[in-house]
Amino acid sequence: MFVRRESGSPRRREAAISPDLSNAEFRKSSLSGTHDNRVEVATNLPGLVAVRDSKNPSGPALM
Secondary structure, three states: OEEEEEOOOOOOEEEEEOOOOOOOOEEEOOOOOOOOOOEEEEOOOOOOOEEEEOOOOOOOOEO
8 A cells, every 4th residue: 555645735635545466477676685585576567666575475565
């Protein structure tokens, strides 16, 4: 989930958005560690980069 801030009005509105990651193609990041410290990255999502812990692929992802 991430927060999108909308401007253009006197009051700012914030909306929580949960993008659909079902089509995300995660791969091991080239900057990941060699042991259990692995990070996976999905760059095939328009306008987003998703990052997750490879030890918990069904867990949360940062965007």
